[in-house]
Amino acid sequence: xxxxxxxxxxxxxxxxxxxxxxxxxxxxxxxxxxxxxxxxxxxxxxxxxxxxxxxxxxxxxxxxxxxxxxxxxxxxxxxxxxxxxxxxxxxxxxxxxxxxxxxxxxxxxxxxxxxxxxxxxxxxxxxxxxxxxxxxxxxxxxxxxxxxxxxxxxxxxxxxxxxxxxxxxxxxxxxxxxxxxxxxxxxxxxxxxxxxxxxxxxxxxxxxxxxxxxxxxxxxxxxxxxxxxxxxxxxxxxxxxxxxxxxxxxxxxxxxxxxxxxxxxxxxxxxxxxxxxxxxxxxxxxxxxxxxxxxxxxxxxxxxxxxxxxxxxxxxxxxxxxxxxxxxxxxxxxxxxxxxxxxxxxxxxxxxxxxxxxxxxxxxxxxxxxxxxxxxxxxxxxxxxxxxxxxxxxxxxxxxxxxxxxxxxxxxxxxxxxxxxxxxxxxxxxxxxxxxxxxxxxxxxxxxxxxxxxxx
Amino acid sequence: xxxxxxxxxxxxxxxxxxxxxxxxxxxxxxxxxxxxxxxxxxxxxxxxxxxxxxxxxxxxxxxxxxxxxxxxxxxxxxxxxxxxxxxxxxxxxxxxxxxxxxxxxxxxxxxxxxxxxxxxxxxxxxxxxxxxxxxxxxxxxxxxxxxxxxxxxxxxxxxxxxxxxxxxxxxxxxxxxxxxxxxxxxxxxxxxxxxxxxxxxxxxxxxxxxxxxxxxxxxxxxxxxxxxxxxxxxxxxxxxxxxxxxxxxxxxxxxxxxxxxxxxxxxxxxxxxxxxxxxxxxxxxxxxxxxxxxxxxxxxxxxxxxxxxxxxxxxxxxxxxxxxxxxxxxxxxxxx
Numbered sequence: 082x083x084x085x086x087x088x089x090x091x092x093x094x095x096x097x098x099x100x101x102x103x104x105x106x107x108x109x110x111x112x113x114x115x116x117x118x119x120x121x122x123x124x125x126x127x128x129x130x131x132x133x134x135x136x137x138x139x140x141x142x143x144x145x146x147x148x149x150x151x152x153x154x155x156x157x158x159x160x161x162x163x164x165x166x167x168x169x170x171x172x173x174x175x176x177x178x179x180x181x182x183x184x185x186x187x188x189x190x191x192x193x194x195x196x197x198x199x200x201x202x203x204x205x206x207x208x209x210x211x212x213x214x215x216x217x218x219x220x221x222x223x224x225x226x227x228x229x230x231x232x233x234x235x236x237x238x239x240x241x242x243x244x245x246x247x248x249x250x251x252x253x254x255x256x257x258x259x260x261x262x263x264x265x266x267x268x269x270x271x272x273x274x275x276x277x278x279x280x281x282x283x284x285x286x287x288x289x290x291x292x293x294x295x296x297x298x299x300x301x302x303x304x305x306x307x308x309x310x311x312x313x314x315x316x317x318x319x320x321x322x323x324x325x326x327x328x329x330x331x332x333x334x335x336x337x338x339x340x341x342x343x344x345x346x347x348x349x350x351x352x353x354x355x356x357x358x359x360x361x362x363x364x365x366x367x368x369x370x371x372x373x374x375x376x377x378x379x380x381x382x383x384x385x386x387x388x389x390x391x392x393x394x395x396x397x398x399x400x401x402x403x404x405x406x407x408x409x410x411x412x413x414x415x416x417x418x419x420x421x422x423x424x425x426x427x428x429x430x431x432x433x434x435x436x437x438x439x440x441x442x443x444x445x446x447x448x449x450x451x452x453x454x455x456x457x458x459x460x461x462x463x464x465x466x467x468x469x470x471x472x473x474x475x476x477x478x479x480x481x482x483x484x485x486x487x488x489x490x491x492x493x494x495x496x497x498x499x500x501x502x503x504x505x506x507x508x509x510x511x512x513x514x515x516x517x518x519x520x521x522x523x524x525x526x527x528x529x530x531x532x533x534x535x536x537x
Numbered sequence: 538x539x540x541x542x543x544x545x546x547x548x549x550x551x552x553x554x555x556x557x558x559x560x561x562x563x564x565x566x567x568x569x570x571x572x573x574x575x576x577x578x579x580x581x582x583x584x585x586x587x588x589x590x591x592x593x594x595x596x597x598x599x600x601x602x603x604x605x606x607x608x609x610x611x612x613x614x615x616x617x618x619x620x621x622x623x624x625x626x627x628x629x630x631x632x633x634x635x636x637x638x639x640x641x642x643x644x645x646x647x648x649x650x651x652x653x654x655x656x657x658x659x660x661x662x663x664x665x666x667x668x669x670x671x672x673x674x675x676x677x678x679x680x681x682x683x684x685x686x687x688x689x690x691x692x693x694x695x696x697x698x699x700x701x702x703x704x705x706x707x708x709x710x711x712x713x714x715x716x717x718x719x720x721x722x723x724x725x726x727x728x729x730x731x732x733x734x735x736x737x738x739x740x741x742x743x744x745x746x747x748x749x750x751x752x753x754x755x756x757x758x759x760x761x762x763x764x765x766x767x768x769x770x771x772x773x774x775x776x777x778x779x780x781x782x783x784x785x786x787x788x789x790x791x792x793x794x795x796x797x798x799x800x801x802x803x804x805x806x807x808x809x810x811x812x813x814x815x816x817x818x819x820x821x822x823x824x825x826x827x828x829x830x831x832x833x834x835x836x837x838x839x840x841x842x843x844x845x846x847x848x849x850x851x852x853x854x855x856x857x858x859x860x861x862x863x864x865x866x867x868x869x870x871x872x873x
Contacts, residue, residue, distance in 0.1 A: 138648055264861055270648040271579040272798075275790050276860055279853035282787060290846035442662075442783065446581075446655055453652060508666035515659025519636060522653055 112358035122467030127419030133458030143444035144281025149250030149424020156246035158238035171221035254421020308360035456528025477510035543828035560712035563808025564767035578650030584786030590625035590765030626761035797866025
């Protein structure tokens with residue numbers, strides 16, 4: 082119990098902060114923050130598996146998040162039949178060519194000795210394949226993008242339930258991680274960081290500019306939701322009754338029937354958004370708890386011990402007969418898949434897919450700050466890091482505004498410096514997060530909740 | 538005649554812009570490589586440090602303009618370079634003393650330092666945005682063109698015009714001067730040699746009486762000069778926007794690694810490799826081919842290998858290819 086005391090205290094403080102936001106700002110905002118905290122927590126869990134368990138530095142979190150988001154579009158959006166009929170065959174042929182290219186390259190790699198001939202053959206396959214794809218896909222893409230460009234202009238998805246896309250998002254991310262891992266995992270730590278960061282940029286730029294896939298920067302809006310819609314709730318009698326019961330004392334204070342109706346309408350509108358967010362919160366909580374249980378079990382299993390052994394001393398672990406390369410690749414895929422799930426969760430929560438918003442600042446570096454601040458190698462720490470840093474990231478502006486007003490209270494309203502500072506309040510989040518990271522790294526490099534090794 | 542026209546087209550739309558962009562990347566890449574070679578970490582605050590120096594140049598340019606100082610036909614920003622460099626070095630030294638020094642003395646692994654530089658990146662970005670805001674700013678004044686397309690056409694009687702912007706000329710000339718001085722400094726002076734020795738083998742360097750404090754100090758000073766000048770040149774040529782500078786860090790890293798990280802010559806070369814690849818692969822060759830091919834073979838399409846949207850992706854792909862086949866870069870890396 083003593084061991085868990087600091088964890089319990091840290092989490093209680095965090096919950097208290099979110100409840101305070103609920104009381105002082107609004108419950109809707111508090112729940113939004115809570116949901117995003119949980120999404121961040123899942124991302125942090127993924128990054129923590131890579132960094133905390135195995136010491137692999139992955140700055141490509143943005144790319145996996147974006148792929149997870151793409152999965153939501155590809156799974157849940159209804160297919161666009163016109164687009165399929167004009168370009169479907171060609172695009173499928175291209176997919177076939179890509180698969181053929183991969184297998185023929187594999188075949189050559191396996192069956193021909195390492196030589197110049199092999200290199201030329203592979204280069205030839207790639208060049209011929211790319212030219213074929215360009216010829217076949219070019220006109221098809223134009224036709225697909227011409228199908229009602231204001232609304233669709235893309236192939237659409239499969240029209241399946243949206244929750245299914247969370248798993249697909251994980252699989253997509255795992256696939257990318259497999260390729261990245263094969264390419265980059267042999268590199269030294271800081272090279273790996275740069276390489277993953279840049280590969281993620283490539284992935285995002287492809288998603289951004291291939292409009293036939295997911296409309297690119299034109300965004301996909303109105304995605305399906307696993308939760309009820311506010312509009313439906315506001316018209317369904319059971320929900321109105323529920324709100325009425327919940328707020329009966331407040332409603333009784335109303336003077337007239339029309340006033341009572343007005344108050345009730347307002348309450349129903351507020352409550353519907355809270356209800357929807359609660360639904361999301363419930364689903365996210367389930368995901369977080371499942372992942373937490375799995376990762377906790379894994380961490381203290383023989384496999385987890387092996388990973389830590391590899392992290393702490395690669396050569397010794399390798400001498401003991403552990404396949405370091407294979408395990409690194411495996412854990413890289415695992416962590417990335419979790420990040421992919423988080424990406425899918427986020428897009429589901431927002432209800433829209435905006436490839437233009439995937440930027441390394443928000444989706445790679447902030448997540449890394451969460452991992453470091455929370456506690457590397459400790460899953461509870463990682464989740465807490467997600468909560469703390471996201472909370473700071475969102476609430477930094479109001480906090481900064483409060484302090485600016487406090488310190489410049491003696492200055493007149495029109496004072497140039499004061500106006501300038503108030504206008505730049507949103508940027509204090511960078512300052513807060515940056516200084517937070519620097520302080521943690523200096524004075525508590527193991528994070529708020531440090532890694533715990535259970536001796537057996 | 539057609540051949541000359543074709544060459545002019547290439548010169549105008551690919552070679553000169555690529556040389557300019559390459560020079561800007563090269564200065565940044567040398568900055569990255571220097572920090573990596575001597576201080577031994579990948580500095581993720583690169584873009585923001587360049588942005589920080591440029592910010593002072595922008596502010597001072599506005600100030601100079603308001604009190605009526607200008608630099609004739611050259612941009613006023615060139616006058617502000619020394620002041621901006623001074624502020625930049627001051628900032629870097631403060632950061633070094635308060636942040637990086639602790640980890641250097643503790644001999645933390647490079648990853649730790651890289652992570653710390655992420656913290657520095659956040660803080661620098663915050664300071665920049667609080668002081669100057671995130672908006673797009675142009676601070677170029679003076680003569681805009683050295684050679685205008687119409688003038689060139691009149692002069693030579695060719696169908697194609699050649700435009701040379703003054704910023705392009707300034708970028709290339711300043712880069713040559715700065716890089717030449719820096720290579721001379723690294724190779725011919727005693728301090729430069731001690732820096733190279735420190736980069737090659739820290740223990741041996743310490744044994745032979747090289748003062749590590751001095752090496753670090755000089756490194757930050759050179760880094761400050763490079764970061765500021767690189768940033769100002771980019772800002773003059775395009776425009777100053779903090780977010781763009783942060784993003785520029787990525788091709789700069791690519792350039793440094795492609796050239797062989799830790800090796801300034803490689804970084805210099807890598808900058809141009811990246812720039813030329815980006816521009817040559819995204820340029821639409823139709824106009825060029827119309828001149829050199831017989832009429833029957835004239836292309837219908839744009840003859841563009843990749844859309845310009847993939848500019849950044851190209852440099853990153855080059856990096857990935859280099860990392861797979863030659864992880865130490867084109868030139869042997871990790872040396873100075």
